[in-house]
Amino acid sequence: MQQLTRTLHREWDNLVDRLRWGHDKPLDVANYIGFGREDYLYLTGRVLRDRGISRNERDQLWHNVVNNFKRFNSREVTDARVEITWGEHTLARTTDSEGYFHVEHYCAPEDAPHFDDMLWQEATVRVVETPLDGKVDFVSHSDVILPREAEFGIISDIDDTILKTDVTSRFKLKTMMHTLLKNAGNRRAFEGVSDFYEALQGGPDAKGYNPFFYVSNSPWNLYDLLLDFLHLNHLPRGPILLRDFGLPAEDTVQSFKTHKADMVDKILSTYPRLPFILLGDSGEHDTDIYLEAAKNNPKRILCIYIRDVQHEARAQRIEDLIEDVSTINVKLVGTYTEAAAHARGMGWIV
Structure with missing residues (x-):
C-alpha cells in the first residue's frame, strides 16, 4: 500500500x-x-x-x-x-x-x-x-x-494524545475521514488536556514558560490545521515536528518509530541541561520511544505520561514495559485529571 x-x-x-x-x-x-x-x-x-x-x-x-x-x-x-x-x-x-x-x-x-x-x-x-x-x-x-529560564521542557505526541483521531481503530477509514472532512474547529481535544498542558507550561509557581515541542507522524501538509487546533484549544504554542509524506496510519511502523525517535533525540540533545516530561498514548509506540530516550539520557526524564486509549491488550503491553523499568518514572493514566494530580504531588505544577 x-x-x-x-x-x-x-x-x-x-x-x-x-x-x-x-x-x-x-x-x-x-x-x-x-x-x-x-x-x-x-x-x-x-x-x-x-x-x-x-x-x-x-x-x-x-x-x-x-x-x-x-x-x-x-x-x-x-x-x-x-x-x-x-x-x-x-x-x-x-x-x-x-x-x-x-x-x-x-x-x-x-x-x-x-x-x-x-x-x-x-x-x-x-x-x-x-x-x-x-x-x-x-x-x-x-x-x-529559544528557551532560557525554563525549569523543564515538555515533548508531546499529537494523535490520540491531545487530538482525537481514532488512529488506533481497526477501521483506518475513520482516521482518513477525520483528516479529509474536518477542520481545526471541529476536531476534538481530550477533556482536561488544555488545563494540564497550561499548568505544565507555568511550572510550580504558575509563572514560568516551560517550552512545548509536539512530535507527530502526521504530514507537513496538515501543519496549518494543527497550529490552528493548538490555538483554538488553548494549548501551548511550540514547534510542531511532522513528517515529509503520507496520511496518518499509512507508512510502516519502523518509519513511524524512526521519525519520532529522531525528533525526540534532536530536542533532548539541543538542550542537554534541561530535564523533560514526555507525553504520549498507548495506541502506538510512544512508550517504547520514550523509554529508550530515558535510558539514553539518565536522570533527565522527570516523568513519562501515557494516556490509556482503552484497549486492553495495548494497556497490558504498557504495564509490562513499566514493570521492567523500575528506574524510570512512567505513568499510564486514564485522564488528564489523574496526570495533573500526580504532577502536582511531584511539585511540577500548582
Whole structure:
C-alpha cells in the first residue's frame, strides 16, 4: 500500500508538472516554527505555489473537503534558492524535490547572534530565485523558540494524545475521514488536556514558560490545521515536528518509530541541561520511544505520561514495559485529571 501510494503521488505530480497546472499561482512559503539556542538553529520550511486556502473554524463540510484537498495537492517549488537570516548570519539553501529547505546551523559561541531575552525570536526567509520565475524577492518570517529560564521542557505526541483521531481503530477509514472532512474547529481535544498542558507550561509557581515541542507522524501538509487546533484549544504554542509524506496510519511502523525517535533525540540533545516530561498514548509506540530516550539520557526524564486509549491488550503491553523499568518514572493514566494530580504531588505544577 505504501509503495502504491507513493507511485500514484509521483505520477500525479509528473502529470501536473507536464501540464503546468498551478504554476501561474504566486509564490508562498510554509514557515514552520523552529527551535534552537543562540549558537544553534533548527528550522524547516517549504516553498510552494499559493494554494488559496481560506479557512474559518465554522467552515462547512464542502469547504473542509476543498481545503484538505488543496493541502495534499500542494504545488511545491523545486530548486528554489532561499536565504535564511538568523541574527547576523545569512544561510543559503536550495529546495529539494518536495519544495523543502532544511537548516541545522551551528556556530561558535563567540559568533552566536545576540538576541534579547525574549523566548520567541524570528528568522527571515527570503526566496531569491526559482527555475520558473527567475530572480524574485519574496520575504517571509519563521518564529523560533529559544528557551532560557525554563525549569523543564515538555515533548508531546499529537494523535490520540491531545487530538482525537481514532488512529488506533481497526477501521483506518475513520482516521482518513477525520483528516479529509474536518477542520481545526471541529476536531476534538481530550477533556482536561488544555488545563494540564497550561499548568505544565507555568511550572510550580504558575509563572514560568516551560517550552512545548509536539512530535507527530502526521504530514507537513496538515501543519496549518494543527497550529490552528493548538490555538483554538488553548494549548501551548511550540514547534510542531511532522513528517515529509503520507496520511496518518499509512507508512510502516519502523518509519513511524524512526521519525519520532529522531525528533525526540534532536530536542533532548539541543538542550542537554534541561530535564523533560514526555507525553504520549498507548495506541502506538510512544512508550517504547520514550523509554529508550530515558535510558539514553539518565536522570533527565522527570516523568513519562501515557494516556490509556482503552484497549486492553495495548494497556497490558504498557504495564509490562513499566514493570521492567523500575528506574524510570512512567505513568499510564486514564485522564488528564489523574496526570495533573500526580504532577502536582511531584511539585511540577500548582
